[in-house]
Amino acid sequence: MSDASARVADATGNWVDTRAPSWSRPYLRxxxxxxxxxSWLLLMPCWWSAALAAAVAHDVSQLPSVIVLFFIGAFVMRGAGCTWNDITDRDLDARxxxxxxRPIPAGQVSVKQAFVFLVAQALVGLAVLLQFNRFAVATGLASLLIVAIYPFMKRITWWPQIVLGLAFSWGALMGFAVVLGRIDAAALALYAGSIAWVIGYDTIYAHQDAEDDALIGIKSTARLFGAxxxxxxxVLYSLAVVLIGVALVLxxxxxxAWIGLAAFALHLAWQITRLDIKDPARCLRIFKSNRDAGLLLFAGLLSxxxxxxxx
Structure with missing residues (x-):
């Protein structure tokens, strides 16, 4: 198989395709x-929580290092999660x-090679996690069960996006655990709001595969909600804004911070008005724009x- 044919459909023309050594490309994919x-979407709740916890503490001295460590951890652990997802979904991905x-169904790497790569990424993530206090380490390790079961949820429930939300929003707890050594009510409200946000944006993402998913029996909120x-x-985005607002009040x-939340809310409203679920390319663009929505909120919280x- 040529390298061009090995590129995933929604990931062409990037630095991996054009600049990375050929031997590394399957692993980078x-x-x-x-x-x-x-990775950015996994990172956003981490940064939100760290900034909000620093505001509660009236101390931003450790915030720069926490922001950097969360950045590294989010990219590494998202990579590990995706590798695990590709191992478990290799037969479905081929259909x-x-x-x-993707590398495994395309025959670029074996399942054994992918598993070794998974372990290597997890060890880097562990090294990042161990830079934090014991409570934060325990909180981070607790998320692994959710990550492990997520790939199987689309086989048994119409709401796999809830489980994804539980995993991708865990950072909303981690910031408080790292900065304050505890999880406050504000962190729980932020976590709940982030879950609603994740369910919303991943529903948009899942509309790209709705037809194929229907053919092979994969469940998703995109298929559940349909038209x-x-x-x-x-409903989901409004719930996200309200719950995050509760976190800010607490x-x-x-x-x-309120300006950041207002900008976040306006961006989500823009997404809804622009969405066409029958246009996969537009679904992908709107899904990706959620990084910008998250950064708007983070800017307000950081300020x-x-x-x-x-x-």
Missing amino acids: LSRLDRPIG VERTRS RTHQALV AGVRWP DAVMRAGV
């Missing part, structure tokens, strides 16, 4: 470094047009933390 959007060129997706997104934030710390 396993970890989705050719499509880093998922879906968009995913049949009612816009209405479902209104944390006693000031005006910069609030700096203001409250008196820097």
